[in-house]
Amino acid sequence: MKKYMLGLGCGLLLAGSSVAIASDTIQALLFPASFEINGSQVKMDSDYQILNVDGHAYVPIRFVAENLGATIDYDAESQKIVVKNKPLDIKDPDYAKISVGNLILTKAGNQTKVTGQLEFEGVGNSLNMVGAGLSFYNEDNQKIGEAVISGNNFGVDPQTFVTKGEGDFKNYDAVYLHIGAINHRIMIDAPTMLYRNSSYRFTLAIPSSWEEKYEVVEQKDEESERNNFLFINQANKAFGGVIFSISIWSKGDWLATGATTKGIGQVYKLGEDADHVFLLFPPGDVEYNPNDEKLTAEFHAMVDQISEIRTSFKFE
Structure with missing residues (x-):
């Protein structure tokens, strides 16, 4: 995959070259060029080459994507190259300084590869x-896969990881992060209390x-x-205060x-019994005092816990 080349359509006109194109083959010339990305000179690995095809520069997309801070992988099933470069938004609510994101899931035999x-x-x-x-759930709130993240080179700059999990969970509905250890110190799960609906x-x-x-x-x-x-945050009750319902x-x-409800806004199926379907709705509006930083922070901290609460749903 490292040597997989894809033309980016840069549109760079390269003078003094000629290319003969057949119906299903191309002839290309090596094009000697260096890279400057975001103001910095970046040296390209010797495994990569830049090609001149019909006056256009074709560059190694993995090299460019990774130097722009993106994740990239090739999905052989769909014959699709996937590139993601969004803010990292998956967090363990107990360790808000660690963020994960830009996940790309591809099939790897009987496993799922997670980049x-x-x-x-x-x-x-x-x-x-x-x-x-990482725990992956389907739309029925059932866990369908897990993948472990482990490494020693993480810090303030996003670092790419690659891991695998048993089974096929490419088409997941939700993913949750659980931090188990930081700098070889085991993290203890935050204590919980049981809410029972009789x-x-x-x-x-x-x-x-x-509590309280x-x-x-x-x-x-x-x-x-x-x-x-x-489920209402008492301190913000005057403004609604609904954390979830x-x-x-x-x-x-x-x-x-x-189906119509899911198309309008966020809704998560928790489970079902013989007669009913149980759904969780996150807050759909501003349910807190936006002019009070302390109350705003308290409300958002509680909302961040919804994912773990969702996965704890059980019938008695």
């Missing part, structure tokens, strides 16, 4: 050990840090006959309108 990036903010160097796990016999693991900071309000929609349980729908209701 991504990890960034460790607030450290003084780029030689930090991080041990972590009406519908399900439980959630709520962070212990929420939240309340649950039950609302019934008489028209749709849906029951809703609103769990809505219980009939199976018929979900089959009839679920």
